[in-house]
Structure formats: structure tokens, C-alpha cells
Amino acid sequence: DPTPHEDDVDFGILMGGPMSVLDETKYPHFVREKELCCDMVQLGKPLLGICLGAQMIASAFGAAIKKNPEKEIGWFPVTFTGDAVEEMNLPESLDVFHWHGETFDIPELPGIAEPFAFSEACQNQAFKIGSGIALQFHLEATPESMESMLKNGDDEIKAGIAAGFDYVQNPKDIRIAGKTAMGPANELLVKILDYLLEEK
Secondary structure, X not given: OOOOOHHHOOOEEEOOOOOOOOOOOOOOHHXXXXXXXXXXXXXXXXXXXXXXXXXXXHHHOOOOEEEEEEEEEEEEEEEEOOOXXXXXXXXXXXXXXXXXXXXXXXXXXXXXXXXXXXXXXXXXXXXXXXXXXXXXXXXXXXXXXXXXXXXXXXXXXXXXXXXXXXXXXXXHHHHHHHHHHXXXXXXXXXXXXXXXXXXX
């Protein structure tokens, strides 16, 4: 489907995927998607990016996308910080679902782009930019989506474990952690969605 015009979108959500946002030659529609991100924020329309979607927002505003020092796959804690904690009523920390090898820099727009989450393995886990929020991690994970990712990403997990990566969990541990961590993560996503949709 063609990327919509910003005038036709009330609320944009950009989800994850296995590709890189740098692959504009392979995925030429990424150019228009990045333009849409900028247009949505400039118009003050709510925009949420998750994983690849978060990197799309960062790239749209000129931030570098690069390989993270650590690959993160599984349930690991993020720590929330900055003014966004009070604004969005965020917890101090929370176990969330990760699946990424790349990361983003924070757009160099002081006072406009504000980082608000980090983890041991990844310095930049989330930022707010005007009416947009970018989350590197997956608060939206459900049992079905998690199982799909485990099935389709099995080779990546095996390779990460074989390489001795510190932040790649095996499927058994991911499923066990998900039983207790998924509910609070979903609840936090609802908080963030409510915040995005509030009349400012």
C-alpha cells in the first residue's frame, strides 16, 4: 500500500521488522515513511515508533542508526529517566521484550528530542520528540507475537547463544519470563498510548 499523506492520518504507529532503516535502496518507500514521521511531528499529530519504527523516527530527524555494541533478544530491564517519567507516569524500571541488533542516536534537537530510557546493553532505548515517541523495545508483545518471533528468529537466537552474547536469552527463558513480564509491559504501553492521545 502507498504511504498515506499526513493529512489523512490522525495517529501513526510504526512497528518493527527484520530490515534496517538504512536500506532505502532495497526499500525505497522508507524515504516517504521518514518524511511522514517529520510531517506528523511538525503538525503535532501523535506518532509512536516501536523497534524499527523507533529507528525510523530517529533517522527521519537526522540521527545515526548503527550497530549496537550488544545484541538484545529476550526480557531485560530498562530504566526510565528524565521529565518523561513524571509526564507519562513511568515506573523506575521494567522488564521489557527486546529484539534488536541496531540502535539509534538521539536526534540533535536539544529541548525537543528527550531520551527517557536506557538498559545495560543499550544506551538509547526511548526518546520523545514533540508529539512523537520512539521505543526500541516491544511493550506490545503478546504470547502469539512472541511465539511468532521465536519461530522466525530461531537461527538468530542460536547464533547469539553460540557467540556467547550476554543479552540473548534462550527460548525457554524467554517464555518463562514472558509469563510474568508481559502483563506489566502491556499495561505500560496503554499508559503511553493514553499520554499520546491526551489533549495537550
